[in-house]
Amino acid sequence: MTMFFDPFRELDRVAGTLLDRRESPRLMPMDVYRDGDHYVLTADLPGVDPGSVDVDVDGQLLTIRAERTPRSQEGVQWLTRERPAGTYLRQLTLGKDIDTEGISAHYENGVLSVMIPVLEKAKPRKIAVETTPSRAEVTA
Numbered sequence: 536m537t538m539f540f541d542p543f544r545e546l547d548r549v550a551g552t553l554l555d556r557r558e559s560p561r562l563m564p565m566d567v568y569r570d571g572d573h574y575v576l577t578a579d580l581p582g583v584d585p586g587s588v589d590v591d592v593d594g595q596l597l598t599i600r601a602e603r604t605p606r607s608q609e610g611v612q613w614l615t616r617e618r619p620a621g622t623y624l625r626q627l628t629l630g631k632d633i634d635t636e637g638i639s640a641h642y643e644n645g646v647l648s649v650m651i652p653v654l655e656k657a658k659p660r661k662i663a664v665e666t667t668p669s670r671a672e673v674t675a
Contacts, residue, residue, distance in 0.1 A: 563599070563623045572658050574633075574651040580623060581645035588647060590640045595629045597638070599647065632657030 565578040580588065580601050587602040605620035629635065629651070637652040 561619055561621050561623045563601070563625050565625065572653050574653070576627075576647075576649040576651060578625065578647045578649075579645065580642070580647050582618065583623070583645070585642045588640075588642050590638075590647075590649060592629070592635045592638060595631065595633070595635070597627045597629055597649075597651075599623075599625045599649070601647070 563578045563580055565576060567574060567576045569575075578599060580603075583601045583603045587600075589598075589600040591598050601623045603618075603620050603623070632654050634652040634654050638649065640647060640649045642648075
């Protein structure tokens, strides 16, 4: 097996290893968008056991936690190990117009999807425009 040595990549790897604190939570990349009357949050959690994913709401604070455990095999000599293991954590403050009782989550293929519905009072609505009856013209 041919291996190329890149000193800058190696320096980055060593610095990352030295500065990496295993007990600190990892950041999970996510997207949030509005689709009609609800928001959709998608977070990338590849390799995470679905049983370790925890989504909870406390007041207006949405918390997502997950954990990826490292693979450890007896007698294996690692050549490189770049996939981080540990705890992933993300907290978001939700607006007051969110239906916190209706939040649902689904995990599939390493992607967590959280559906966040908007309260009925916060949904866009059409306002009817009323007109006054026209007055009869008086001629003299």
